[in-house]
Structures are given as structure tokens and as C-alpha cells.
Amino acid sequence: xxxxxxxxxRNALCVAVLATLAGCAENQAVTQPQxxxxxxxxxxxxxxxxxxLRMAGYLAKIPKFTVAVSDNYDTxxxxxxxxxxxxxxxxxxxxxNGLRVxxxxxxxxxxxxxxxxxxMTVFNPSQNVYAQTAKAGGLDEAIVYLLKxxxxxxxLAALLLSRFPAEIESxxxxxxxxxxxxxxxxxxxxxxxxxxxxxxxxxxxEGAQPLPLRVVLTYKLAEGQPQFRAQFxxxxxxxxxxxxxxxxxxxxxxxxxxxAAQLSSIIPAGKETPEQTGGxx
Amino acid sequence: xxxxLNSIMTAMAATLVIFTGSVDDVMARGGRGGGSVQGGGGSFxxxxxxxxxxxxxxxxxxxxxxxxxxxxxxxxxxxxxxxxRSQTAQSASANRSATxxxxxxxRAxxxxxxxxTSTANQAQRQQYSxxxxxxxxxxxxxxxxxxxxxxxxxxxxxxxxxQQYHGxxxxxxxxxxxxGGYYPPPPSGYYNNNSSDxxxxxxxxxxxxxxxxxxxAGYAAGQSNSSQSTSSAPAxxxxxxxxxxxxxxxGGLPCTPNTSVVKGVTYYQCGTSWYTQAYGSDGxxxxxxxxxx
Numbered sequence: 001x002x003x004x005x006x007x008x009x010r011n012a013l014c015v016a017v018l019a020t021l022a023g024c025a026e027n028q029a030v031t032q033p034q035x036x037x038x039x040x041x042x043x044x045x046x047x048x049x050x051x052x053l054r055m056a057g058y059l060a061k062i063p064k065f066t067v068a069v070s071d072n073y074d075t076x077x078x079x080x081x082x083x084x085x086x087x088x089x090x091x092x093x094x095x096x097n098g099l100r101v102x103x104x105x106x107x108x109x110x111x112x113x114x115x116x117x118x119x120m121t122v123f124n125p126s127q128n129v130y131a132q133t134a135k136a137g138g139l140d141e142a143i144v145y146l147l148k149x150x151x152x153x154x155x156l157a158a159l160l161l162s163r164f165p166a167e168i169e170s171x172x173x174x175x176x177x178x179x180x181x182x183x184x185x186x187x188x189x190x191x192x193x194x195x196x197x198x199x200x201x202x203x204x205x206e207g208a209q210p211l212p213l214r215v216v217l218t219y220k221l222a223e224g225q226p227q228f229r230a231q232f233x234x235x236x237x238x239x240x241x242x243x244x245x246x247x248x249x250x251x252x253x254x255x256x257x258x259x260a261a262q263l264s265s266i267i268p269a270g271k272e273t274p275e276q277t278g279g280x281x
Numbered sequence: 282x283x284x285x286l287n288s289i290m291t292a293m294a295a296t297l298v299i300f301t302g303s304v305d306d307v308m309a310r311g312g313r314g315g316g317s318v319q320g321g322g323g324s325f326x327x328x329x330x331x332x333x334x335x336x337x338x339x340x341x342x343x344x345x346x347x348x349x350x351x352x353x354x355x356x357x358x359x360x361x362x363x364x365x366r367s368q369t370a371q372s373a374s375a376n377r378s379a380t381x382x383x384x385x386x387x388r389a390x391x392x393x394x395x396x397x398t399s400t401a402n403q404a405q406r407q408q409y410s411x412x413x414x415x416x417x418x419x420x421x422x423x424x425x426x427x428x429x430x431x432x433x434x435x436x437x438x439x440x441x442x443x444q445q446y447h448g449x450x451x452x453x454x455x456x457x458x459x460x461g462g463y464y465p466p467p468p469s470g471y472y473n474n475n476s477s478d479x480x481x482x483x484x485x486x487x488x489x490x491x492x493x494x495x496x497x498a499g500y501a502a503g504q505s506n507s508s509q510s511t512s513s514a515p516a517x518x519x520x521x522x523x524x525x526x527x528x529x530x531x532g533g534l535p536c537t538p539n540t541s542v543v544k545g546v547t548y549y550q551c552g553t554s555w556y557t558q559a560y561g562s563d564g565x566x567x568x569x570x571x572x573x574x
């Protein structure tokens with residue numbers, strides 16, 4: 001009697017399981033046509049290029065803006081492990097001569113970069129030291145000089161240039177429209193481009209203000225193909241700025257040090273007497 | 282009944298032993314592989330191709346030396362920064378020595394693989410090129426030629442530099458550069474002045490000798506702001522040597538240094554090695570320099 005009951009129970013369970021599985025299959029069959037349903041027309045590469053260049057041109061012509069950037073990036077360690085670091089930056093830009101970038105790295109270290117049309121300064125408040133060099137010529141020249149000659153770091157620096165449209169166009173080898181999507185509720189276009197040395201994705205706000213909302217860079221030729229990811233927020237295209245924000249006033253007790261790239265021209269050559277090196281100051 | 286109970290107890294004990302073994306294994310693995318747990322986060326390199334956040338990269342072009350090698354040199358810089366926070370002079374010295382060995386090994390490996398990397402990159406570039414229109418191919422071929430020429434030049438320069446300095450970058454403690462010389466730049470990153478890829482340098486790629494004329498004029502390194510009122514006076518040739526450590530920011534060095542101020546520049550001496558502070562892509566760091574006197 002008990003055995004019969006057990007067999008019945010087992011059979012009932014089997015039937016239930018089969019029914020459940022059948023139900024799952026049915027559900028899949030229902031959802032499948034939805035994914036195959038015709039989608040809205042995806043913009044073609046030509047449109048993607050228009051969207052990209054519209055963003056670049058728009059950004060390049062904004063006379064002044066402020067924006068917050070939160071970024072993180074992969075670093076490949078000796079062990080082969082990828083570790084992510086990040087930083088937050090507050091950017092204040094006033095063309096043609098003003099740039100102020102407040103940087104806070106993920107471990108709390110802070111830096112301040114300033115350019116006022118005459119001098120470029122990088123200040124480290126925790127050590128109360130700064131490096132400064134004269135650089136006339138405006139923002140574009142200063143930014144290129146900072147990276148190319150001083151070998152300093154300014155992520156996404158190209159976006160700050162007035163010639164950004166030409167920069168991005170000349171480097172892009174192919175460009176695709178990925179999808180129409182949204183970031184924090186803001187409708188945007190998702191584009192994917194490729195250059196010789198890196199692949200990039202950019203999310204551009206739809207509408208009259210085609211601002212970048214997110215950028216992902218993949219260094220495809222670098223070992224481990226590390227990525228740099230940045231989110232833009234708090235765009236303000238009409239900030240109140242003053243020239244004083246871009247000039248550096250050394251804080252009390254601060255020390256001036258050299259840019260590492262300029263050290264060779266500043267530190268006297270070795271094995272010379274102090275008198276011999278006097279002319280270098 | 283007793284037999285059943287014994288069997289159950291035996292099974293439970295065996296299970297416990299298996300679990301204990303697994304835990305031990307995990308801890309052992311963690312101990313070996315998770316050096317970061319003991320070493321602290323400061324031992325991780327913060328540099329690399331992606332740290333630049335640039336729209337171009339020199340990484341993997343064959344002439345850059347590879348990111349791993351670059352990471353090695355950056356690791357030393359990061360290590361200097363990390364010692365600034367927590368490490369003792371002894372551990373810093375030991376770590377630096379180990380890092381120097383690693384850097385040497387990595388560079389050797391990188392040199393061996395550079396040719397194959399270059400070939401692979403060339404193939405990859407050709408693939409990209411074939412996907413483009415003919416007009417673009419022509420431009421690309423021209424650029425490739427330029428890069429190859431640049432690569433050859435840079436390779437020769439690197440070889441000459443390597444022959445001159447014989448060793449890992451940065452050299453181990455105690456190594457003294459030739460008179461008037463500086464340690465060679467890390468084998469990562471290069472800057473092609475003729476290229477539009479002005480932002481393709483990896484972070485911490487500190488090159489020497491690219492200083493702008495005129496930068497010296499306004500330089501008053503090492504002088505405190507409070508004493509800048511005297512900076513217009515002729516530079517004194519007096520060397521002031523402090524036997525006590527500087528008030529701050531000495532932790533990044535492998536010892537408690539003697540501090541000298543020569544012509545307004547602050548030098549830190551550890552044994553026969555001299556350093557000064559400088560601002561690089563990794564932030565404020567100590568750079569090895571020739572002895573000031």
C-alpha cells in the first residue's frame with residue numbers, strides 16, 4: 001500500500017516537473033518572437049559620423065563650460081592581474097585661455113591643474129609643492145604641450161581642444177551606430193569607433209545639446225586590452241567664471257619643483273662645482 | 282546500530298577533513314597569490330596605457346616596449362610613492378632591489394618579444410587597412426612607413442642608451458650615473474613630434490631632454506614660498522646640509538636622507554645616490570639626479 005503511494009507520488013512529481021519544463025519552453029517560444037520583431041531603423045554609419053562630428057563641433061565651440069568627470073581605468077599588473085583605479089575631476093574651461101582641473105584620485109591624492117594663458121601649473125596640496133612653466137599661445141597649445149612635451153596626464157584632453165572635430169575625424173577609421181539608449185534617463189546615441197591604436201565608444205546626448213555623457217576607450221594593442229571609462233555629469237554651459245580661477249597663487253609655505261620632463265635642463269650636470277653650475281640658474 | 286553510527290561519524294570526520302583541507306588550500310592560495318593583501322594596495326601600479334585616457338596609444342606598436350615593461354618601470358615609481366606612505370627604509374630598499382630585477386627580466390623578455398609584437402601589429406594594421414577605402418590605404422601606408430622609420434630610429438636610440446647605462450631602469454640603489462648624465466627614460470612610450478598622436482604616451486613615461494627653453498628662467502625649485510622674496514638675488518653657492526630628515530615627504534626615498542639645498546634646489550641624499558622632487562604623470566616623485574657637488 002505504502003509502496004503504491006510512493007509510486008503515485010513519484011509519478012505525480014515527474015508529471016509536475018515535465019509540465020513545468022513544458023511551461024518554460026512555451027514561455028521561451030512566446031518571448032522569442034519579441035526579440036525577432038522588427039526594430040526601429042538603425043542609423044547608418046554616415047549618420048553616426050554626423051552625430052559624432054556634431055558633438056565634437058558643438059563641444060569645440062562652447063566658449064566656457066564646467067563639467068564633472070568620473071573615470072576609471074584598468075591597469076595591468078606584473079602578475080597579469082587587471083586592477084581598476086579611478087578618479088574624479090572637475091573641469092572649468094574658458095576659451096581661449098582658461099582651464100582649471102581639480103583632480104581627486106581614488107586613493108585620495110589631489111592635484112590641481114591651472115592654465116591662465118601665460119603659465120601652466122600643477123599643484124599637489126598634500127605635499128604643498130607645485131610645478132609651473134610658462135606657456136603662451138592659448139589652450140590648444142598648452143594642452144598639447146602638457147602631454148607631448150611635459151608628458152603629463154590629462155585624460156580625454158582631446159575633448160578640450162578647439163580642433164577636437166579634426167582630431168577625432170582624422171583618427172577614426174570606422175564608425176558605427178550601436179543603438180539609441182539612455183543614461184540616467186537622458187536619451188542618447190551610442191556610437192562605436194575604431195582608430196589605429198584604440199577602439200572607442202561614446203554616448204552622445206540627443207537633442208540640441210549633443211554633449212558626451214560617457215566614453216569608453218579600449219587600448220586594443222596594449223597587453224590585456226585595458227579600458228578607460230569616463231562618465232560626464234553636471235554639464236554647465238553658462239558658468240560664471242573669473243580669470244582669478246585660472247591663475248595660481250602659491251599657498252603659504254609651498255615649494256616649487258620641476259616638471260620631471262624638464263629636470264635635465266634645470267638640474268646642473270654632475271661632478272661640477274657649484275660655481276660651474278651657477279650659470280644654469 | 283553501532284556500526285551505522287560509526288559509519289556516520291567516520292563520514293562526518295572525512296567530510297570535515299576534506300573541508301579543512303580545502304580551506305587550507307584556499308588560504309595557501311590566498312597567501313601566495315594575494316600578496317596584495319599583505320602588501321597593501323600601494324604596491325599596485327596605477328599606470329599603463331588606459332591610465333592616459335587618450336584617444337591614441339603607443340602601446341603595442343612594437344617600439345613602445347610593451348605595457349608590461351612599462352608597468353615595471355611605473356611600479357618603481359609607484360613604489361616610491363607607496364613607500365612615501367608606509368614602508369620602512371629597509372623594506373623599500375629590498376623592494377627596490379627586487380623590482381630592479383623584475384624590470385631587468387621583463388625588459389629582456391620584452392626585447393625578445395618586440396619583434397613578434399611588431400609583426401603582429403603590422404599584420405593587424407594591414408587588416409584594418411584592407412577594410413578601408415583605397416584613398417585611406419594610401420594615407421595609411423604612408424603613415425606606416427613613417428612609423429617604421431621612427432621605430433627604427435627609436436630602436437637604435439634605445440640600444441645606444443642601453444649600452445650606455447647597462448641595466449634596469451631605474452638602476453638599483455648605489456648606481457651612480459655618469460657625470461652630467463641622467464637615467465635613461467623607461468622603455469615605454471615615445472613621442473612622435475611629427476605625428477598627430479600627441480597624446481599617445483603612456484602614463485609615467487618620463488622622458489629626459491625635452492625641456493623647453495625658458496623653463497629655467499623662472500625656476501626656483503626647492504625654495505619655499507616664504508623665501509621667494511629673495512629669489513631675485515644672485516643664487517648662493519653655499520651648500521646647506523641638514524643631518525636631520527626633512528620635515529615631510531621623505532618617506533618615498535629608500536633611506537632617511539640628508540637634505541641639501543644648492544642654488545635653491547632641494548636635494549635628498551641616500552648614500553651615494555641623490556634625488557630631487559619633480560612632478561610627473563604619476564604625481565610628485567623623487568627623481569635620481571647627479572650629485573650637485
